[in-house]
Structure formats: C-alpha cells, structure tokens
Amino acid sequence: MKTINKIIVAGITSVLAVLNAEAQVKVKTNEMKTNYSSELEVVNQLSTQSAVVNMPVSKLLNAPGNEALKDFFFTPPKNTSALKGKKIAVIVADGFEEIELTGPVWYFKQLGADIEIVAPKYNPATERYGLAFPELAKTHVMAIQYLQPVGWLKFDRTADQIKVSDYDAVFIPGGAWNPDNLRYDKDVIKFIQDFNKSGKLIAAICHAPVVLASADILKGRKLTGYWNIQSDLKNAGGTVLEQPVVTDGNIITSRHPIDVADFSRAVENWLLKK
Amino acid sequence: MKTINKIIVAGITSVLAVLNAEAQVKVKTNEMKTNYSSELEVVNQLSTQSAVVNMPVSKLLNAPGNEALKDFFFTPPKNTSALKGKKIAVIVADGFEEIELTGPVWYFKQLGADIEIVAPKYNPATERYGLAFPELAKTHVMAIQYLQPVGWLKFDRTADQIKVSDYDAVFIPGGAWNPDNLRYDKDVIKFIQDFNKSGKLIAAICHAPVVLASADILKGRKLTGYWNIQSDLKNAGGTVLEQPVVTDGNIITSRHPIDVADFSRAVENWLLKK
Numbered sequence: 001m002k003t004i005n006k007i008i009v010a011g012i013t014s015v016l017a018v019l020n021a022e023a024q025v026k027v028k029t030n031e032m033k034t035n036y037s038s039e040l041e042v043v044n045q046l047s048t049q050s051a052v053v054n055m056p057v058s059k060l061l062n063a064p065g066n067e068a069l070k071d072f073f074f075t076p077p078k079n080t081s082a083l084k085g086k087k088i089a090v091i092v093a094d095g096f097e098e099i100e101l102t103g104p105v106w107y108f109k110q111l112g113a114d115i116e117i118v119a120p121k122y123n124p125a126t127e128r129y130g131l132a133f134p135e136l137a138k139t140h141v142m143a144i145q146y147l148q149p150v151g152w153l154k155f156d157r158t159a160d161q162i163k164v165s166d167y168d169a170v171f172i173p174g175g176a177w178n179p180d181n182l183r184y185d186k187d188v189i190k191f192i193q194d195f196n197k198s199g200k201l202i203a204a205i206c207h208a209p210v211v212l213a214s215a216d217i218l219k220g221r222k223l224t225g226y227w228n229i230q231s232d233l234k235n236a237g238g239t240v241l242e243q244p245v246v247t248d249g250n251i252i253t254s255r256h257p258i259d260v261a262d263f264s265r266a267v268e269n270w271l272l273k274k
Numbered sequence: 275m276k277t278i279n280k281i282i283v284a285g286i287t288s289v290l291a292v293l294n295a296e297a298q299v300k301v302k303t304n305e306m307k308t309n310y311s312s313e314l315e316v317v318n319q320l321s322t323q324s325a326v327v328n329m330p331v332s333k334l335l336n337a338p339g340n341e342a343l344k345d346f347f348f349t350p351p352k353n354t355s356a357l358k359g360k361k362i363a364v365i366v367a368d369g370f371e372e373i374e375l376t377g378p379v380w381y382f383k384q385l386g387a388d389i390e391i392v393a394p395k396y397n398p399a400t401e402r403y404g405l406a407f408p409e410l411a412k413t414h415v416m417a418i419q420y421l422q423p424v425g426w427l428k429f430d431r432t433a434d435q436i437k438v439s440d441y442d443a444v445f446i447p448g449g450a451w452n453p454d455n456l457r458y459d460k461d462v463i464k465f466i467q468d469f470n471k472s473g474k475l476i477a478a479i480c481h482a483p484v485v486l487a488s489a490d491i492l493k494g495r496k497l498t499g500y501w502n503i504q505s506d507l508k509n510a511g512g513t514v515l516e517q518p519v520v521t522d523g524n525i526i527t528s529r530h531p532i533d534v535a536d537f538s539r540a541v542e543n544w545l546l547k548k
Contacts, residue, residue, distance in 0.1 A: 050406035052423040053368050053416055060404025094327050095421050095450075128532060130334025131420060132324035142327055146405060147369050147416060147423050147451060149326040176369075176450040177421060180481075184502045207454075214505050228458045231488050235509035258402060 040070075054148030057099050060257055072261035073103070076110075083113035086271050089167040091118050091159065091188060091211075095177025098143040098150055100205050103260040104171060104267065111268060117141075118162055119155040120185040144175055159187035164194050169271060174206025174226065174256075183214035193217060196250065201274075203252040203267050205259065209233055212251070222248040224255050314344075328422030331373050334531055346535035347377070350384075357387035360545050363441040365392050365433065365462060365485075369451025372417040372424055374479050377534040378445060378541065385542060391415075392436055393429040394459040418449050433461035438468050443545060448480025448500065448530075457488035467491060470524065475548075477526040477541050479533065483507055486525070496522040498529050 040062035047056070061070045088108055092101060105115050119141050124133050140152035170192070172179065182188045192215040195202055204212055209225035210232055212218050219237030224230075224246045233240050244262040245254045252270060254263035314336035321330070335344045362382055366375060379389050393415050398407050414426035444466070446453065456462045466489040469476055478486055483499035484506055486492050493511030498504075498520045507514050518536040519528045526544060528537035 049408045051408065053408070053411055054406050055404045056406055057404070059401075059406060063401040063404055065400075065402040066404075126339075127333075127337040128339040130329050130331070130337055130340075130531065132328050132330055132333060134323045134325065134327070137327055142421060144421065147418065149421055149423075176454050180450050180502045183505075210506070213509070228454045231457075232484070232506045232509065235487070235506065257404065 050148075052148050053146055054150075055097075055099075055146040055257070057145070060099065066258060069258060069261050072107070072264070077107075080110060081112040083108055083111040083268065083271055085112075085114075086168045087114045087116070087166065088169045088171055088267075089116050089118045089162060091170060091172050091182060091191075092141050092153070092155070093120050093178050093181035093185070094137070094142040095144055095175045095181065096141065096153075096173045097175035097178070097206060097257065098145055099257050099260060100175065100208075101143070101153070101173035103257070104173070104203075104205075104264040107264040108267070113271075116157060116167070117153060117155040118157050118159055120182065120188055121158040121160045141178075144177070159185060159191060162191060164191070164198050164200070167195075167200070168274070169201035169203060169267065170195050171267065172202075172204040172208035172211055174204075174208045176207050179204075179207045179209075179211045182208075183211045189215050199250050201250050201252065201267065201270050203263070205254040205263050206256050209238075209253050212236075212253075213238075217251075221251055222246055223251060223253040225253055226256055324422075326422050327420055328424075329371075329373075329420040329531070331419070334373065340532060343532060343535050346381070346538070351381075354384060355386040357382055357385040357542065357545055359386075359388075360442045361388045361390070361440065362443045362445055362541075363390050363392045363436060365444060365446050365456060365465075366415050366427070366429070367394050367452050367455035367459070368411070368416040369418055369449045369455065370415060370427075370447045371449035371452070371480060371531065372419055373531050373534060374449065374482075375417070375427070375447035377531070378447070378477075378479075378538040381538040382541070387545075390431060390441070391427060391429040392431050392433055394456065394462055395432040395434045415452075418451070433459060433465055436465060438465070438472050438474070441469075441474070442548070443475035443477060443541065444469050445541065446476075446478040446482035446485055448478075448482045450481050453478075453481045453483075453485045456482075457485045463489050473524050475524050475526065475541065475544050477537070477544075479528040479537050480530050483512075483527050486510075486527075487512075491525075495525055496520055497525060497527040499527055500530055 040058050043058045044062060090105060108115060122138050125131050136152050140154050142149055143151045143153055196217045206226045207229055209223055210229050213232055213236035222239045222241055223233060224241050224243055225233050230240045244259040245266045247266055252266050314332050317332045318336060364379060382389055396412050399405050410426050414428050416423055417425045417427055470491045480500045481503055483497055484503050487506055487510035496513045496515055498515050498517055499507050504514045518533040519540045521540055526540050
C-alpha cells in the first residue's frame with residue numbers, strides 16, 4: 001500500500017512536473033513573442049516617413065502574414081552543429097538585397113556552417129562609364145534595401161580565387177543590381193557552370209536565378225524566382241513554379257524575401273541529406 | 275570708278291564682317307567649350323569620395339572619350355521646332371537611371387516635342403512585402419544614379435489612363451529596377467504591345483529592352499541593350515547587335531548612358547521621317 005501510494009504520488013508529481021514545464025514553456029514562448037512583437041513595433045513607430053522607396057527589415061518581419069518568417073529568426077535553432085563542417089560560398093556583388101543575404105547566412109552560421117563571402121574580382125569600369133567607387137568597394141560589396149543603399153559587407157575572397165572543391169554549396173542572394181553585376185562576370189559564370197557539373201548545391205533567391213540563366217544551366221530544370229524575371233527563366237529553358245521554394249536536383253530557388261525561411265531550411269535539408 | 279571702288283570696299287567690308295563674325299563665333303565656341311570643361315572639372319574637384327557606388331552625371335560628361343556626349347548637351351540645337359507637334363510618352367517607374375531619362379527628354383524638349391511622363395498606376399505591394407513608400411511615391415517616380423537614389427520626378431499620367439492614339443512615340447529609360455518594375459505592370463505591357471501593333475516608335479535604352487521581352491515583341495527583331503541583359507533579349511527571340519544604337523522598323527534601342535546622344539538623335543530622325 002505504501003509502495004503503491006508512493007508510485008501514485010510519484011506519478012502525479014511527474015505528471016504535474018511535465019504539465020508545469022509545458023506551461024512554463026508556453027508562458028515563456030508567449031512572453032518572447034510579445035517582447036519580440038513589441039520591439040519591432042516600437043522600432044517601426046520610431047521611424048519617420050522614408051525618404052526613398054525602401055524595404056526596412058523591421059517592417060518586413062513585423063508585417064501581418066509574416067509570422068512564420070519572424071519565428072524563423074526569433075526561435076533558437078535546435079542543433080547548433082547541424083551544418084558543422086559544411087562550407088558555403090555566398091557569391092555576391094554590389095546591390096544585393098540585405099535580408100536575402102544576411103538572413104540565410106545568419107541561419108547557416110547558427111547551424112555551425114562555415115561561410116565565405118565571394119565577390120567578383122575588383123575591376124571597375126573605365127572612366128567613360130562615369131561610375132564612382134569609394135575605396136571601400138575594393139574590399140566590400142554594397143547592400144541595399146530595395147532602392148536604398150544601406151551598408152557594406154567585407155568579402156573574404158574573389159571569384160577568380162575559388163575552386164569547386166572549396167565548397168559544399170553555393171548561395172546567391174537577390175537585389176536587381178547584384179545578380180545583374182554577377183551575370184556579366186566571367187569568373188562567376190564559369191564557377192557556377194563547373195559547380196553545377198559537380199552536382200553540388202546551387203541556391204538562388206529572388207533575382208539571383210538570372211545568373212543561372214546566364215550560365216545556361218536551366219534547360220529542363222524546375223525552378224522559381226522573382227515574378228519580374230520569370231519570363232527570362234522560362235526563355236532560358238526552365239519550368240517556373242509559383243512556390244516559396246523549389247528543389248530540383250542540385251538547384252534550390254525562391255522568389256523573394258518572404259521566402260527566406262523556407263529557402264534557408266531547404267538548403268539545410270539538402271546539405272543534411274548529403 | 276567710284277562705284278567700283280565702293281563695291282570693292284563694300285565687298286571687302288562684308289567679307290571682313292563675315293570673317294570677323296566667324297572668328298567671333300569660333301572664339302565664343304572655344305570659350306564656351308573651355309568654360310564648360312572647367313565647370314564640370316571644378317564641380318568634380320569639389321566632390322568628396324562617394325559614400326556609395328554611383329554614377330554622377332558630371333563625371334560621366336567630363337570623362338575622356340565622352341567628348342561627343344558632352345558636345346551633344348552643350349551645343350544649342352539648330353532647329354528648336356524640329357519635333358514640334360510630336361508627342362512622346364516616357365514610361366517610367368521607381369529606380370530609373372536619371373541621365374537616361376533626363377538626357378533624351380531634355381533634347382526632345384529642346385526640339386519642341388511635347389513630353390508626358392507616364393508611370394504605372396500607384397498600387398503598392400501589400401504590407402507583407404515590407405516596402406516603405408513615402409507620400410511622394412503617389413505622384414512621383416524615383417531617380418537613381420546606378421545604386422544611389424538621387425531624386426523624384428512628377429508624372430503626368432498613369433499607364434491605365436493612356437491610349438495608343440495619344441502619342442507618336444514611346445520611350446523607356448533604363449536603370450535595373452525601373453524596367454524590372456515596368457515589366458510586371460499589366461497596363462504597361464498591354465500598352466507596349468498595342469503600340470507595337472500600331473507601328474509607332476518604341477525606343478528603349480540600357481535595361482529597358484527587357485520590357486519589350488516581357489511584351490513578347492522581340493521575335494525576329496534586331497536590337498541592342500545593356501550587356502548583362504543581352505542573353506535575355508536573345509532568349510526572347512531577338513538578334514542582339516553590339517552597336518551604340520540599333521533601329522529596326524519601329525524599335526530603337528541603345529546600350530547604356532554613353533549612348534544617350536546617338537539614341538536621342540535616332541529617335542529624332544525616326545520622327546522626322548514620319
């Protein structure tokens with residue numbers, strides 16, 4: 001009887017403990033969500049009317065309908081070494097959409113991946129083109145939020161210095177000007193073609209799939225991309241699907257910043273299966 | 275004898291007068307050229323290192339090799355009513371390359387043309403896309419110099435309000451984002467298709483020919499465009515030529531800002547022949 005009582009008491013205690021833990025987790029999650037919402041909301045309330053057309057990340061993450069995207073950034077990852085040992089090259093030029101680079105890179109780093117930022121070799125156009133490049137452009141690439149320049153990112157290597165064997169995956173962010181610049185760089189196009197032949201992962205979001213069109217690796221492939229370039233992708237031989245993310249063999253593509261979470265997880269899953 | 279002398283004197287005087295006038299014009303032209311060079315040079319000397327990658331017009335016009343482009347802007351036109359009665363629609367959205375719009379428009383206006391700025395109907399993306407549009411975006415479109423936002427241009431009408439019969443020609447400037455925005459606007463694409471059917475002039479520079487690709491009017495046509503989009507133009511059925519300006523039937527295209535003079539004159543010549 002004593003033993004049975006003990007078992008019952010122990011059982012009830014453990015059930016209560018589990019319930020209590022769940023309740024605590026629930027409260028904590030709600031608190032976290034409330035806090036996060038408030039922080040973004042306050043930040044947005046503190047901003048005046050934008051001077052130019054742009055895309056502030058705090059607005060994107062706090063917009064109704066983007067709760068899953070917000071959760072993606074504000075939920076700690078389960079396994080911080082899931083991508084340990086995986087090496088990812090981010091190929092990027094001036095005019096990249098900030099969140100489309102920093103979002104996936106932030107996530108891959110959280111999972112222990114090794115990231116290298118790779119830019120085209122610094123080779124500014126001749127004076128005739130009237131372009132003004134600050135000194136920083138020799139070592140950094142410029143981020144935008146839609147039409148607003150917002151910052152600089154230091155690159156680790158240039159496209160003429162990299163080999164296919166250096167990386168497990170290649171990832172190209174969007175922004176209209178960034179892929180526009182990349183697709184004209186011979187080193188970048190050659191590298192993408194060689195990387196594709198190796199069967200390793202090539203991931204591209206938003207306007208970035210035009211680089212794959214220039215590399216002529218889209219014939220017979222299923223993919224997606226920003227609406228405005230979908231006709232170019234079709235004309236390059238691809239079959240365009242209207243989905244947040246499309247995985248076809250070694251090519252993963254997404255449409256725009258809202259797809260960053262699905263895109264990043266698809267890259268993670270692909271690399272985990274290898 | 276007296277009469278003959280008078281005639282000779284009068285003749286010499288008038289010859290001298292002509293020579294003198296020519297000399298004055300020459301001196302004046304040289305002075306003007308010197309002044310113009312100096313003004314651009316001084317303006318460029320007064321500017322510090324650019325904060326972002328951009329394309330200042332004063333650098334473009336003053337660069338060695340661009341003398342013809344500079345002359346285009348600093349030589350008064352011969353006939354200020356050459357294009358009188360001609361009505362040109364400039365179709366443009368946020369992110370247009372400033373000189374590619376203001377250059378040709380300035381020239382067409384000098385020749386007496388009637389210009390209307392036409393933008394897509396104001397229809398901002400839903401909150402989910404995180405975009406921030408200032409109030410000004412309801413009545414203006416935003417100019418860039420490469421990656422640098424530089425100003426706003428008021429538009430006269432929106433693309434849902436215009437008819438083919440309203441204009442003698444349509445002109446689309448470049449900038450990566452501007453044509454990217456235009457090609458997704460149904461009113462713009464429908465208008466370009468109808469305008470093409472009418473056989474009236476469609477002129478597009480730099481990245482703008484992608485709008486013609488989206489309108490699917492490039493099959494079997496010769497054209498040119500910015501290098502980075504040339505593969506898209508080929509994939510859309512066009513034959514791309516590496517020339518400052520290509521006129522094929524009712525389509526005139528150019529590659530980049532340096533071609534603004536040749537582009538504008540080709541539009542002028544086309545309209546004069548009509």
